[in-house]
Amino acid sequence: MMRLLRLDALALRRDQIAVAILFVGLLACLLAVLTGRGRLADLRADRAAGLAEVAAARSEARESWARAAETPPQDAVLLPSRLMTTIHLGEPTLSDFSAGRSRLEPTTANIRLATRPDALFARYQVGNSESAFRGEIDLAFITLVLAPLLLIGLGYGVFTTDRESGLARLWLAQAGSPLKLLAVRSLNRIAIVFAPVLLAGLTLWLIGPDMAQRAGPVAAWLGVALLGLLFWWALVLLVNSFARAAETAALILIGCWTLFVFVVPTAVTAGAGLINPPPSRFEQIAAARATEVRASREYDNDHPELSTPTLEGRRATVEKGIEVRRLVADAVRPLTERYDAQLEAQRRTLQWTQLLSPTAVSGEALAGVARTDAGFYAAQREAAADYLAPLSTALADAALGRQPISATTFDALPRFTPPAPAPTPVWPILWVAFVTLILTIWAVARLRRVSPL
Amino acid sequence: MSASPARVLARKDARELWRDRRLVLATVLTVLLALAAVVSTWVQVSAYERDRLAAAAMESDSWLSQGPRDPHSAAHFSQWAFRPMTAPGLLDPAATAHAGSAVWMEAHARNPAAFRAVEDRVGALELGEFSLAWVIQTLVTLLLIVFAAGAVARERERGTLRLMLASARAGGFVLRGKVLGLLTIAALIVTPLLIAAGAAVALSPAALSADAVVRVLLWCLTHAVLLAIVILIGVAVSARSRSSAAALAVGIGVWVVAVPLAPRAAASLAETVFPTPSGERFWAAAQKDIHDGIDGSGTAEERSATLRAGLLQRYGVTTIEELPISFRGASLDASERFSNRVFERRWAMLEGTEDQQRAVIRAFSVVSPVIAVQNLSAAFAGTDNAHQRDFTRQAEVERQRVVNALNNDLTVNGVGQPAYKADARLWRSLDGFRVQPMPVASALAQVWPDILILLIWLIGAGLLAIRAGRTLRPELPQ
Numbered sequence: 014m015m016r017l018l019r020l021d022a023l024a025l026r027r028d029q030i031a032v033a034i035l036f037v038g039l040l041a042c043l044l045a046v047l048t049g050r051g052r053l054a055d056l057r058a059d060r061a062a063g064l065a066e067v068a069a070a071r072s073e074a075r076e077s078w079a080r081a082a083e084t085p086p087q088d089a090v091l092l093p094s095r096l097m098t099t100i101h102l103g104e105p106t107l108s109d110f111s112a113g114r115s116r117l118e119p120t121t122a123n124i125r126l127a128t129r130p131d132a133l134f135a136r137y138q139v140g141n142s143e144s145a146f147r148g149e150i151d152l153a154f155i156t157l158v159l160a161p162l163l164l165i166g167l168g169y170g171v172f173t174t175d176r177e178s179g180l181a182r183l184w185l186a187q188a189g190s191p192l193k194l195l196a197v198r199s200l201n202r203i204a205i206v207f208a209p210v211l212l213a214g215l216t217l218w219l220i221g222p223d224m225a226q227r228a229g230p231v232a233a234w235l236g237v238a239l240l241g242l243l244f245w246w247a248l249v250l251l252v253n254s255f256a257r258a259a260e261t262a263a264l265i266l267i268g269c270w271t272l273f274v275f276v277v278p279t280a281v282t283a284g285a286g287l288i289n290p291p292p293s294r295f296e297q298i299a300a301a302r303a304t305e306v307r308a309s310r311e312y313d314n315d316h317p318e319l320s321t322p323t324l325e326g327r328r329a330t331v332e333k334g335i336e337v338r339r340l341v342a343d344a345v346r347p348l349t350e351r352y353d354a355q356l357e358a359q360r361r362t363l364q365w366t367q368l369l370s371p372t373a374v375s376g377e378a379l380a381g382v383a384r385t386d387a388g389f390y391a392a393q394r395e396a397a398a399d400y401l402a403p404l405s406t407a408l409a410d411a412a413l414g415r416q417p418i419s420a421t422t423f424d425a426l427p428r429f430t431p432p433a434p435a436p437t438p439v440w441p442i443l444w445v446a447f448v449t450l451i452l453t454i455w456a457v458a459r460l461r462r463v464s465p466l
Numbered sequence: 467m468s469a470s471p472a473r474v475l476a477r478k479d480a481r482e483l484w485r486d487r488r489l490v491l492a493t494v495l496t497v498l499l500a501l502a503a504v505v506s507t508w509v510q511v512s513a514y515e516r517d518r519l520a521a522a523a524m525e526s527d528s529w530l531s532q533g534p535r536d537p538h539s540a541a542h543f544s545q546w547a548f549r550p551m552t553a554p555g556l557l558d559p560a561a562t563a564h565a566g567s568a569v570w571m572e573a574h575a576r577n578p579a580a581f582r583a584v585e586d587r588v589g590a591l592e593l594g595e596f597s598l599a600w601v602i603q604t605l606v607t608l609l610l611i612v613f614a615a616g617a618v619a620r621e622r623e624r625g626t627l628r629l630m631l632a633s634a635r636a637g638g639f640v641l642r643g644k645v646l647g648l649l650t651i652a653a654l655i656v657t658p659l660l661i662a663a664g665a666a667v668a669l670s671p672a673a674l675s676a677d678a679v680v681r682v683l684l685w686c687l688t689h690a691v692l693l694a695i696v697i698l699i700g701v702a703v704s705a706r707s708r709s710s711a712a713a714l715a716v717g718i719g720v721w722v723v724a725v726p727l728a729p730r731a732a733a734s735l736a737e738t739v740f741p742t743p744s745g746e747r748f749w750a751a752a753q754k755d756i757h758d759g760i761d762g763s764g765t766a767e768e769r770s771a772t773l774r775a776g777l778l779q780r781y782g783v784t785t786i787e788e789l790p791i792s793f794r795g796a797s798l799d800a801s802e803r804f805s806n807r808v809f810e811r812r813w814a815m816l817e818g819t820e821d822q823q824r825a826v827i828r829a830f831s832v833v834s835p836v837i838a839v840q841n842l843s844a845a846f847a848g849t850d851n852a853h854q855r856d857f858t859r860q861a862e863v864e865r866q867r868v869v870n871a872l873n874n875d876l877t878v879n880g881v882g883q884p885a886y887k888a889d890a891r892l893w894r895s896l897d898g899f900r901v902q903p904m905p906v907a908s909a910l911a912q913v914w915p916d917i918l919i920l921l922i923w924l925i926g927a928g929l930l931a932i933r934a935g936r937t938l939r940p941e942l943p944q
Contacts, residue, residue, distance in 0.1 A: 030715065041727070048734040051741075059744045066750060117564075117584060121746045135570070138578045139745045141820045142564035143851045144827065145584075147733040147840070148592055154730065158593070162722055166715060260711045264488060264612065267718060275593055275604060276499060282589040283506050283596035290513065294581040295521030298546055298568065302528045306543065360588045367589075377589070387588040 017197040025201055034163045035205050041159055042213035045152040049109035049217055052151075056108055056115065057222070060101060063121055067099045079420035087324040093412040094331060098124045098404060102393040103431030105384040106230045109217045111153035113385025116140060122397045126331070126408040129338050130398050131301055131345045152213055153379045156238040157372050158274055160206050161245040165266045167202040168249035170259035171195065172460070177259055181463075191460055199246060207242055211235060233437075234382045240445055241375035247452035254459035277370035281363060289358040297348045304344035308337045331412045335405070360387065364441070371448060374441045381437035389434050396432040403427045471633060475643025480650055483613060493655055496609055500601040500659045507556050507597050508666045514567075515671040518548045529897055534887035537872040537880075538798055541573035544868065547861040549579065550901055552848035553670040554681040557663055558599030560844035563587075565854040571865035573802060573872075576809035578745075579858055593726075598663050599843050602656065602689050603836055604725055607696045610652055611717040614700025616710035617644040618938070623709055628940035637938025641701060641931055648697045656693065660686055673903075680906050685846040691924055692839045698927035705934035724834035732830035732837060736823035743819075748812065755808040763804065773800050792886075795877030802869055820851055828915060835923040838916040845913040848904065852912040856904045864899045871896055 025031040074096055081089040100122050108115040119134045148154070172195065175181040185191060218224065218231045248269060256262035367373040380386035407426050410416040483489050529545050547569045555562065566579025584592075594600045618641070621627040630640050667682055668674060700717055707713035743751070757766050764772065777789060777796060786793040824841075831837045844850035872888070880886040910917075 044731060044734065048738055051738045055741060055744070059747055063746055063750070119745065135577070135580055138566055138580060138582060139742065139748045139816060140564070141737075141742050141823055141851070142561035142582075142854060143820070143844070144733040144736055144742075144823055145564040146561045146595065147729045147827070148594075149737065150727075150730050150734040158726060159722070162718070166718075170711070260616075260709075260714065261488075263711060263714055267608075267612065267714075268488075268492060271605065271608060278589070279593055279596045279600070280499070280502070282587065283503075285589070286587060287506060287509060291586045293513075293517035293521070294586075295517045295548060295568065298581075299521045299524035299528070302543075302546075303524060306528045306532045356586070356588055363589055373589075 014193070014197065017194065018200065021194075021197050021201050025205065031167060031205060034166050035209070038155075038160070038163055038206060038209035039212075041150070041155050042152065042209040044150050045155050046213045046216050048150050049112075049152060050220060052112060052115065052149075053109035053221060056104070056120065060104065060120060063099065063101060067101075070097065070099070075420055075423050078418055078423040081418040087322060087327060089418050090324055090327050090331070090412055090414075092418055093408040094126045094334075096125065096408060098426075098429075100124060100397060100400065100429040101431070102397060103384075103389070103434065105389065106227060106434075107217075107234055107383035108385050109221055110151065110214065110231070110234050111379045111383035111385050112149055112151040113153075113380035113383060114387060114390055115385045116145070116149070118390040118393075124401060124404060126405055126412065127334055127338065128401065128405075129301070129341055129345075130401055131297060131341070131349065133397060133401065134394065152210065152217070152238075153376060153383075155213075156210055156241060156379070157376050160210060160238075160242055161270055161274065161372070164202065164206045164242060164245050165249060165263070165270060167205060168199075168246065168253070169263040169266050170253075171198050171202070171249065172253040172463070173256050173259040173262045176257065185463075191463060192457065195250065195460060199250070203242060203246055207239060210238055214238075230382050230384075234379060237375055237378045237382060237442060240442065240449065241371065244371045244375075244445055244449040244452070247449050247456060250456035250460065251452050254456050254463060273370045273372045278367070278373040278376070281366040281369065281373065284366065285359045285362040288362055289355045291352045291355040291359075292348050297345055297352070300348060301341050301345050304341045305337060308340045328413055331409065335409055338405070356387075356391070364438075368441070368444055371445045374445050378437065378442050378445075384434050392432050392435060397429070400427070400429045471630075471639050472643035472646055475630070475640060476647035476650060479617065479644060479647035483647075483651060489609075489613065492609055492612070496601065496605050497655060497658060499605065500598055501662055503596050503598050503601050504556070504659070504662050504666050507559060508670065510559075511551050511556050512671050514551055518550065518567075521546075522548050526897055530890060530893050532893060534889045536886065537876040537888045537892065538573065538795075540888065540893070541798075541869045541872040544570065544572040544865070545897075545899065546570055547857075547864065547899060547901065549854075549857045550903070551672050552681075552853075552903060553667045553672040553674050553678045554685060554847045555672070555849050556666050556670055556847075557597070557682070557685050558843045558847040558849060559595045559597050560599070560840070560847060560849040561851060561854065562849045563595060565851075569858055569861040569865075571861055571868065573798075573869045574805055576806070576813060576862055576865070579854065579861075598659060599689075599840075599847070602659070603692070603839060603843070606652070606655060606693065607725060607836075608718075608721055609655070610648065610693060610696045611700050611721045612714065613651060614644075614648055614697055614704055615707075615714040615717045616704065617648065617701050618704040619707040619710040619713040622940065625940075627938075631938065631940060636935070637705075638932065638935035640938060641705060641935035644701050644704075645697055645931060648701065649694065652693045652697060656689070675903075677903065677906050681846045681848065681909075684906070684910075685843060688839055688842045688846065688920070691920055692835060695835050695920075695923050695927045698924075698931040702927070702930040702934040705931075705938055725836050728830050728834035729827070729837050729840060732827040733823075735830075736826035739826055740819050740822040742816070742823070748816065752808055752812045755812065756805050760808060760811065766801075769800070769804065770797060773797060787882075790881060791877050792880035792883075794884075795873055795875075795880050799870065799873035799877060802873060806866060817855065824851070828919070831916070831919045831923075835920055838919040838923070841916040842913050842920065845909045845916075846906070848909070850909075850912075852909060853904050856908075857901055860901055861899075868896045 074092075077092055081092060102120055102122070105113070105115050117140070122133050124133070172181065172191065175184070181191070184194065214231060214235050218227060221227060249266060252262050252265050252269075256265060364377075367377060377386065381388070404427055407416070411418050411422050416422045525546050525548075532540060532543060535543075549567045563583040565582065567581050567583070569579050570577050594604060618627065621630060627640070631637060664682065667678065699720065703716050703720065704710070704713040707716060759765055759769065763769060773796065774786065774793070777791075777793065778784060778786070781789055783789055827837060828841070841850065845852065872892070875888050875892055876886065879888070
């Protein structure tokens with residue numbers, strides 16, 4: 014077996030296409046490592062800068078609250094209204110492996126007493142949409158899109174070429190079954206395509222932060238990536254067991270690749286959106302504003318320090334602001350709930366329809382392991398929205414005199430803790446494993462009694 | 467009169483491809499998929515326009531019915547601008563899903579367009595917008611590469627190329643026939659799609675105008691050129707290949723680099739070389755500028771003190787109560803004008819980064835004509851950055867007009883009246899903002915380098931095919 018492996022490896026080394034495929038794989042993975050590293054560094058630098066600013070602002074605010082007793086009460090009452098609390102949402106684990114939604118989603122939220130739930134993430138969209146729609150190169154893209162094609166390039170003629178050239182007759186006469194030789198060829202070809210991915214994954218892990226914490230997710234990520242490639246190789250073997258000519262095998266495999274990689278994922282995503290359309294965001298805006306204008310008529314909630322200089326006036330303004338916020342939140346809630354329900358329905362539809370494409374399932378699983386999937390960010394947003402109510406209540410208590418404005422009250426303000434990510438569902442991966450197993454068994458059964466002609 | 471050898475060859479090829487059921491099936495599936503994409507986009511655009519019109523009406527109603535109110539409070543309440551969808555946008559949504567659809571034109575801040583359609587999606591694997599442009603740029607190009615792979619190489623494998631070269635006057639005629647045949651097939655695939663797309667555009671709820679018709683024609687022309695380039699390169703590769711399998715391998719390799727890989731690699735590299743600041747950093751920097759000042763303007767407190775001193779001196783009074791204007795109004799106005807300067811600067815920096823990124827992406831057109839086609843397609847569909855910027859700039863001009871008018875009203879009428887309220891007369895005078903569509907000439911001005919690049923690709927592909935025809939041999943040297 015080892016001798017066969019060495020001989021096949023030697024043949025591959027002399028094969029220009031195999032060398033070219035290895036080179037393309039390495040080059041693409043190098044690009045993925047560079048961009049992945051850059052993405053992670055950007056996210057972490059932003060977070061570090063944000064945390065430093067938050068710490069400085071917090072310390073300054075605490076100082077003001079500590080001196081509140083020495084400040085005129087009508088000025089001190091403004092401190093809770095002016096306090097800006099910046100919360101940092103949870104960090105994705107492997108954004109350098111799978112970009113997923115990491116460039117798209119907010120990482121922080123600024124909360125004040127006046128912040129409404131519908132405006133929590135209103136100001137973070139400054140990305141270049143023209144670049145964004147083209148997508149980016151990450152290791153997940155290489156694994157899901159490019160690597161299968163490279164595998165097809167190496168394997169479309171793994172048996173059919175020998176059949177065409179007449180070699181199959183020769184070695185079937187000598188060895189009886191082609192399985193041993195095909196197993197050897199399979200190992201070498203999968204290694205050529207997977208080695209760059211593995212190398213890139215290990216590089217990202219070694220140069221990335223928190224090596225110990227990321228070891229498990231990195232191993233899981235690479236395992237899912239390998240499973241995805243095994244699916245493709247099983248398909249390659251199956252097609253080889255059916256096809257008479259290498260060109261036919263190539264055409265069928267390219268067709269499957271187009272279908273599983275591009276057509277099904279794109280079509281099911283569009284379909285999930287069409288079947289479960291979320292309510293219009295415009296409707297949400299209109300409902301919030303109609304309520305706001307009704308509730309706040311003849312009231313100035315934006316600059317209480319300028320329009321109402323007395324303590325009572327300012328407290329009344331705060332109270333009115335809280336009332337307006339509550340009314341708007343009540344008006345928007347049905348729409349928000351409908352929106353969340355539709356998104357959840359989209360997620361469910363997608364989860365089932367994606368089973369048609371093992372690539373889509375693998376992509377979702379890779380993003381799930383990397384914590385860059387939609388579910389992870391939805392949970393973060395939800396936690397941030399849930400944090401709004403206790404913080405607003407505590408700030409309102411201070412502003413309305415129910416709690417003293419002091420350092421102790423400031424320290425007792427609720428803190429935001431990002432929620433622990435939900436475990437990644439395993440059954441979609443089991444489905445890919447099951448399909449791969451079936452295809453492999455089928456291919457082996459056919460190849461065991463294959464004809465050389 | 468006998469048909470030319472090129473036409474005879476074209477007819478033969480078309481008949482052969484028609485007999486290959488695998489390719490017919492692939493073609494039918496592609497056409498069906500494209501039609502599904504047209505219908506899907508039409509449904510989305512229709513729903514969007516319906517919601518937009520309803521929200522705009524409700525928004526105007528909220529603004530007009532806000533009752534007597536402090537003008538600055540109204541400036542905070544302000545209005546929303548909703549981006550209209552253009553009829554040609556049906557053909558290629560391009561950047562639309564990643565660009566916001568509504569701008570809140572509030573006081574003190576130049577907000578980005580919010581509510582991106584991509585936020586309403588839940589999938590992690592983004593491989594393109596399901597649209598006619600995506601089908602043509604991704605699937606039809608792949609189909610043509612597959613068709614072209616065997617065009618000459620298969621004749622060589624069968625030994626029929628020798629016969630063709632003997633019957634035709636030169637290799638150029640054979641290649642012309644092959645190209646003609648594939649162009650006919652491409653036309654057969656694409657024509658029903660374009661008719662369906664044309665019908666969808668005509669039936670679109672977005673206004674159809676002469677400008678839109680020109681855009682649709684330019685969009686079709688751009689894609690026709692792309693398909694011609696693909697066919698010319700595909701046939702040239704086939705002519706230089708020993709077997710159709712080898713031609714297919716090279717063709718697919720070229721396609722992978724040109725279609726899914728190069729645009730992504732370009733975008734990734736552009737982001738690495740010229741990184742876009744995150745939203746959090748952008749806003750933190752803008753707030754810092756406003757607080758600390760720019761160009762030696764001093765901090766917010768210093769600017770306020772300077773304004774106060776300046777007004778007292780200008781009007782020859784000693785206290786702000788004696789001023790003939792509302793100090794609060796003047797102070798808000800000065801603060802607004804300063805923040806406008808800050809935002810103009812910050813947004814210019816952001817747009818500068820976008821332009822630099824676009825230049826990097828465009829440079830990758832050397833590797834792939836698809837990048838130039840994407841730029842042109844989005845420009846003609848009205849779904850690129852230039853159109854988005856045009857919308858947000860119009861919204862910004864309107865925001866400044868409204869906020870300045872409200873502050874001015876407060877400055878003039880709020881003197882000595884801390885509880886001054888403006889009424890519906892003022893709101894009416896500031897209502898009625900309509901986004902003006904960007905003319906096609908302006909769109910063309912943004913993308914002329916892409917037109918040039920695409921023409922160079924067409925000429926290059928043509929020369930490649932001509933050269934392949936001139937050097938066409940029945941057998942390739944070992």
